[in-house]
Amino acid sequence: MSKKIVIKADLVGKACMSDILSVVATLQGIKSMEIDAEKCTLTVVGAVDPVRIAQKLKKKCFAATIISVADDKPKPPEPKDPCKEACEKLCKERCDKIACCKECKDKCEKACKERCERRCKAWIEGGSCSCGRCCRTSPGFCYTPGYPYCGCGRGCGGWPGPFGC
Numbered sequence: 001m002s003k004k005i006v007i008k009a010d011l012v013g014k015a016c017m018s019d020i021l022s023v024v025a026t027l028q029g030i031k032s033m034e035i036d037a038e039k040c041t042l043t044v045v046g047a048v049d050p051v052r053i054a055q056k057l058k059k060k061c062f063a064a065t066i067i068s069v070a071d072d073k074p075k076p077p078e079p080k081d082p083c084k085e086a087c088e089k090l091c092k093e094r095c096d097k098i099a100c101c102k103e104c105k106d107k108c109e110k111a112c113k114e115r116c117e118r119r120c121k122a123w124i125e126g127g128s129c130s131c132g133r134c135c136r137t138s139p140g141f142c143y144t145p146g147y148p149y150c151g152c153g154r155g156c157g158g159w160p161g162p163f164g165c
Helices: 013-025 050-059 082-096 102-126
Strands: 003-009 030-036 041-046 064-071
Touching (some): 013 030
Antiparallel strands (some): 030 041
16 A cells, blocks of 8 residues: 655755665655655655665664655545536626726626625525525526526526526
8 A cells, every 4th residue: 555654854965865865765665755855854655664764764874753654545636616616707707808907807706706606505505596586487597687697698687507696
């Protein structure tokens, strides 16, 4: 099993760093090695015994202390929030049309995203649109006049689709 091993070692100068890397590189099962000169640490990833690494370094007269040993499993990707993604795209498109200045565009996007995400989440959690009415025109479409994101072509002033209006 692959592990991520962090070892504190004597890292004084470039020659010392290269000596440490060459000593550790002789061990079998190493995928990667990385030195952090500021923290004086050596990070080794691979199927190798951390005690064996420390012993090898001490045998070559380097002080070595094992700081941590953890499984080297990639972190699972964070689940994507459909509301956040859709609202970012929608608000960016809408607010990019404002030619005033960057500050105005940023304010527009922030306000738009907050409103959009709130309504989207309400729609998902409630199983219907966030206006609190039954969707009158067709399932999945909410009809609320005055909402600025009408794209359905029905003149409803609302935002069709799963995000409600």
